[in-house]
Amino acid sequence: MSKKILLTGDRPTGKLHIGHYAGSLKNRVAMQDSGLYENFIMIADQQALTDNARNPEKIKNSLIEVALDYLAVGLDPAKSTIFVQSQIPELNELTMHYLNLVSVARVGRNPTVKQEIKQKAFGEGVPAGFFIYPVSQAADITAFKASVIPVGEDQLPMIEQTREIVRSFNSIYGDVLVEPEAVLPPSTCGRLPGLDGKAKMSKSLGNCIYLSDDADTVKKKVMSMYTDPDHIRVQDPGKIEGNTVFTYLDAFGTDKEAIEEMKQHYQRGGLGDVKVKRYLNEVLEAKLAPIRARRAEFEKDIPAVYEMLRKGSEQARAVAAKTLKEVRDKIGINYFDNIENNE
Ligand code: TRP
Numbered sequence: 391m392s393k394k395i396l397l398t399g400d401r402p403t404g405k406l407h408i409g410h411y412a413g414s415l416k417n418r419v420a421m422q423d424s425g426l427y428e429n430f431i432m433i434a435d436q437q438a439l440t441d442n443a444r445n446p447e448k449i450k451n452s453l454i455e456v457a458l459d460y461l462a463v464g465l466d467p468a469k470s471t472i473f474v475q476s477q478i479p480e481l482n483e484l485t486m487h488y489l490n491l492v493s494v495a496r497v498g499r500n501p502t503v504k505q506e507i508k509q510k511a512f513g514e515g516v517p518a519g520f521f522i523y524p525v526s527q528a529a530d531i532t533a534f535k536a537s538v539i540p541v542g543e544d545q546l547p548m549i550e551q552t553r554e555i556v557r558s559f560n561s562i563y564g565d566v567l568v569e570p571e572a573v574l575p576p577s578t579c580g581r582l583p584g585l586d587g588k589a590k591m592s593k594s595l596g597n598c599i600y601l602s603d604d605a606d607t608v609k610k611k612v613m614s615m616y617t618d619p620d621h622i623r624v625q626d627p628g629k630i631e632g633n634t635v636f637t638y639l640d641a642f643g644t645d646k647e648a649i650e651e652m653k654q655h656y657q658r659g660g661l662g663d664v665k666v667k668r669y670l671n672e673v674l675e676a677k678l679a680p681i682r683a684r685r686a687e688f689e690k691d692i693p694a695v696y697e698m699l700r701k702g703s704e705q706a707r708a709v710a711a712k713t714l715k716e717v718r719d720k721i722g723i724n725y726f727d728n729i730e731n732n733e
Pocket of ligand 1: 398
């Protein structure tokens with residue numbers, strides 16, 4: 391039986407943090423190691439450039455950081471094709487063909503893009519490339535005929551848009567493209583709040599623990615975490631809901647019994663924040679120390695990491711080129727393939 395094709399990726403706009411780990415990377419590694427899929431992992435630098443055109447250095451620097459983070463958590467080029475979006479020019483031609491199948495109004499209705507436009511406050515107007523990036527994402531997915539797309543909730547509109555494009559293309563030109571399905575992370579990998587208790591870890595909020603943070607930095611960050619603001623004295627009863635330290639323990643702790651007992655003790659009163667934080671720090675260290683060690687190994691040979699990306703991109707490009715050829719055939723623009731057949 392042929393394996394299902396899985397594709398996912400990240401925009402390289404900074405180092406990856408433990409929110410990425412809990413929400414997607416952990417699951418991605420498990421899917422890779424299951425052996426059930428043919429895996430494509432894309433670093434979406436071109437998508438990142440749609441709102442960073444004036445800051446390409448940031449994307450370039452983040453590209454290698456993301457690659458190191460991938461390798462550190464256990465994504466493995468022997469099991470996954472790890473590649474760089476901008477190295478696959480075929481994706482751009484696919485995007486142009488798909489743009490003809492999507493109305494301007496439809497692109498404008500994407501809720502994720504709408505929200506991003508509000509958040510990003512584009513001074514000089516919304517770049518057209520940013521506005522249409524969901525169509526380019528449809529190219530990313532369909533170029534590989536991927537059917538399994540592990541993503542977060544915010545990406546559901548992109549997958550829906552891709553499905554519409556696939557249906558539209560196949561009905562006009564004939565069946566070539568594959569309709570993808572989004573796979574949301576299991577409930578055990580929910581979204582992690584920031585250190586400050588805000589809804590999301592985000593670089594711009596400065597509330598992240600990075601996979602590359604050293605042990606001291608992690609400890610300092612853990613000790614500064616938001617807990618229950620009304621838990622003033624150790625003997626006071628404390629709240630678990632919205633208490634970031636316990637949310638992280640639920641996400642990363644393995645000894646569920648010990649955690650349950652701490653929660654009860656905390657709620658009764660008599661358990662201080664510092665103790666819980668020390669425990670969380672141990673739990674995080676157990677996860678992060680091996681990741682940090684692997685990252686340090688790969689950091690010793692950065693050219694080898696670029697070479698891994700180059701090879702992955704070369705393999706990915708061959709697949710995308712094959713799909714593009716089929717797409718061009720279907721549209722009927724491979725005019726010169728059989729010149730003798732033209733009368
Ligand atoms: N939009 C995704 C994000 O911001 C990144 C991405 C680009 C992607 N192309 C993709 C994800 C294709 C899945 C499939 O995280």
